[in-house]
Amino acid sequence: MKGFTWEDGWPWIDLATGINGQAWPGAEAIAAHWHGAPDADALADLERAAADYFGADIACLCAIPDSGTxxxxxxxxLDLPVRHVSPTAPAGATVGREPPVLASFDAPLHEPVTVIAANPDNPHGRIMPADRVDEWLGWQEATGGWLVMDETCADATPDISVAQLVGADRRLVVVRTFSAFFGVPGVRLGFVIGPPAVVGALRHRLRNWPFSAAAIAIGTAAYRDAAWIAQTRKGMMERAAGLDAMVWRHGLQPEGRCPLFRFVRCDDAQALFHQLFRYRILTRLFEGYPRQLRIGVPANPEEWDRLDRALGGIHAAGDTVAHSRRP
Incomplete structure (x- = not known):
């Protein structure tokens, strides 16, 4: 929606995607790579940069065009029945076709299956400690199952990642993506971190050159920009805390701890969505959640100001959205 304006001249603000609005600034300088062919050595260098960034064994990592692929x-x-850990809208991992849902994963299962969970989960933004995920892995390995962790939104909170646990003797696969944290949705790039046998089979399925030369160059440079990464992680935490404060101030209740977005609780999510829409702000409704709405973190002062006014407009409209109360 960037650059699209309404007839009254207001540009749309897209807070529906959960993508970092303060993008890595080096992509424009790499524009020349859009005209080149991908190179095997460059792809290998990208995978080394990504493995260092994730804290993963390079032998266990494979670049992919995007997390969904x-x-x-x-x-x-993996060739096992699939179970999703609720909620059923993980950020990227979609292994299986409409698999059954586990309302909770509080005890070992009694059959070998592939369990998929997102951390942070989506749309709630809840975070699972790494030691809890390690416990899940133990349960899965005891039955001969697999654990697939979707860490699409984990870049800002690297301590929750279990990428470093992946190895040849572990039944663990981690799926990562590039665009959400680095704020470059046009770059289709992701990674699977898994046992070498799984990674090797995946490479064979992908064949040659599933990436553009530009995606390889941008990803390599961005993953090695340690100063920007550290500054961005800190800034995202601060901005997410600012969104919490704003949401509370307007009588709504933020949920989750993912720094890319908040799941906002109210009595009527449709009404809140349309109120924000009137201010040319796009947010995200989810089926099955009539009282919750996902709002991305604003990227600049103009976006913060308009979101504040839009939420304040709820009061001006006569409390069309009933509010939660802060405990």
């Missing part, structure tokens, strides 16, 4: 290929490679 890799996840769908994993469905055939």
């Amino acid at each position: 890799g996840s769908n290929l994993l469905h055939d490679l």
Whole structure:
């Protein structure tokens, strides 16, 4: 929606995607790579940069065009029945076709299956500690199952990642993506981190050159920009806290701890969505959640100001959205 304006001249603000609005600034300088062909050495260098960034063994990592592509290929490679840990809208991993849902994963299962969970989950933004995920992995390995962790939104909170646990003798696969944290949705790039046998089979399925030379160059440079990464993680935490404060101030209740977005609780999510829409702000409704709405974190002062006015407009409209109360 960037650059699209309404007839009254207001540009749209897209807070529906959960993508970092303060993008990595180096992509424009790499524009020349759009005209080049991908190179095997450059792809290998990208994978080394990504492995260092994730804290993963390079032998266990494979670049993929996007997290959805890799996840769908994993469905055939792992070849077990699939169970999603609720909620059922993980950020990227879609292994299986409408798999059954586990309302909770509080005890070992009694059959070998592939369990898929997102951390942070989506749309709630809830975060699972790494030691809890390690416990899940132990349960899965005891039955001969697999654990697939979708860490699409984990870049800002690297301590929750279990990428470093992946190895040849572990039944763990981690799916990562590039665009959400680095704020470059036009770059289709993701990674599967898994046992070497799984990674090797995935490479065979992908064949040669599933990426553009530009995606390889941008990803390599961005993953090695340690100063920007550290500054962005800190800034995202601060902005997410600012969104919490704003939402509370307007009588609504923020949920979750993912720094890319908040799941906002109210009595009528449709009414809140349309109120924000009137201010040319796009947010995200989810089926099955009539009292919750996902709002991305604003990227600049203009976006913060308009969101504040839009939420304040709820009061001006006569409390068309009933509010939650802060405990």
